[in-house]
Amino acid sequence: GQNIDQPTEMTATEGAIVQINCTYQTSGFNGLFWYQQHAGEAPTFLSYNVLDGLEEKGRFSSFLSRSKGYSYLLLKELQMKDSASYLCAVRSPSGGSYIPTFGRGTSLIVHP
């Protein structure tokens, strides 16, 4: 089975740095996604990691350790608009293909 775990809620201050962790136990692994979802809106793609290490994209960075089944999303210079849910999704084999399975999401609240 697939098990993806991330904190339910986090709060941070505008301008600060926040790290959202994701741990996973899946039968097979073919990449990890991070998506951002504002309330009432569609999830939007943030990052994709398939190899170990850090991927940086502007204010957002994502890290992966396959041996530890661990990833984190790092958000720098937080802005109020970063208040959203952040979804970790692991792609793993299913029926000859690869399916992204999502965690429950981490609700990030950024306050002034």
Added chain:
Amino acid sequence: EAGVVQSPRYKIIEKKQPVAFWCNPISGHNTLYWYLQNLGQGPELLIRYENEEAVDDSQLPKDRFSAERLKGVDSTLKIQPAELGDSAVYLCASSFGLGGELFFGEGSRLTVL
């Protein structure tokens, strides 16, 4: 380029009534997904299509849910009859091939009274 389009955005029905959701994926995306998302939860896969073929439908409650993707483009998800527990957001997503990132529509929010 147009994104994934879903309709209706909102639907309120009484239990035991039927309901249908429609999805138009991004042009050229051969893989289409239907996910269910409950409040405060992540999306859960219901069914995935590769072109016209339905694969990975093990989580689809086949006694009341059905889906189709005619001509490998648009897709429809139907619930008949709806139950109170079906209240949720139904998300459609598409990707180019099996390895591509998923692009989501805005979802169809269903309320069953």
